[in-house]
Amino acid sequence: MKxxxxxDHGKYHEILKVADLMDGHIDVFxxxxxxxxxxxxxxxxxxxxxxxxxxxCVDAKVFHGGTGVTTRCFEAGAxxxxxxxxxxxxxxxxxVEKAKSYGGQIMCDMASxxxxxxxxxxxxxxxxxxxxxxxxxxxxxxxYDIEAHRRSFFRPKVRPLDLAGVVKRNLLHSKLAIHTGxxxxxxxxxxxxxxxxxxxxxxxxxxDDWVTAADRLxxxxxxxx
Numbered sequence: 001m002k003x004x005x006x007x008d009h010g011k012y013h014e015i016l017k018v019a020d021l022m023d024g025h026i027d028v029f030x031x032x033x034x035x036x037x038x039x040x041x042x043x044x045x046x047x048x049x050x051x052x053x054x055x056x057c058v059d060a061k062v063f064h065g066g067t068g069v070t071t072r073c074f075e076a077g078a079x080x081x082x083x084x085x086x087x088x089x090x091x092x093x094x095x096v097e098k099a100k101s102y103g104g105q106i107m108c109d110m111a112s113x114x115x116x117x118x119x120x121x122x123x124x125x126x127x128x129x130x131x132x133x134x135x136x137x138x139x140x141x142x143x144y145d146i147e148a149h150r151r152s153f154f155r156p157k158v159r160p161l162d163l164a165g166v167v168k169r170n171l172l173h174s175k176l177a178i179h180t181g182x183x184x185x186x187x188x189x190x191x192x193x194x195x196x197x198x199x200x201x202x203x204x205x206x207x208d209d210w211v212t213a214a215d216r217l218x219x220x221x222x223x224x225x
Contacts, residue, residue, distance in 0.1 A: 048077025
């Protein structure tokens, strides 16, 4: 099980300092979409130079033009590139193919398919993505009903975290990643589902000691060595 640190905001030198500080305390460092928009893939190249062994996830949120974008991300030093679940199947398939040629991986973000997560998860799993990322539901704005188009008021609401468990049981090729609002008070519920990757941000950055916060979160996660 891996701990992924997500970073969406900050100045150029601040991002580099975060990578310098957290390398060795996290398993995956995610350069968020806003960072790519602000600084371009040059920030990925710089982090890769400074940290040749750190696993880098570039949150490119690809929707179209998958081959070109994926190629640029991997050439910049990415290990993982993200794609939106609503991207056309051929785009995702081409990204998976391109990732294999670079020895990289593709992570599919299900946040863009909240009303049909179950169906779409099965489809992208068959396309061969390495990770399928679903929200925890710990943040209200992500606390949607997996089957929001339910037909009866008496049908119970399904928590996103419950859905994550269903998703994991039905995956044939991909591995589960869970994100949003995860911290030390609820990480046990997440770890119980045995995802491959747990994504955190505020649980670390909203503390006075980022290294200690990351190390504490890691204690809840099974060690594989």
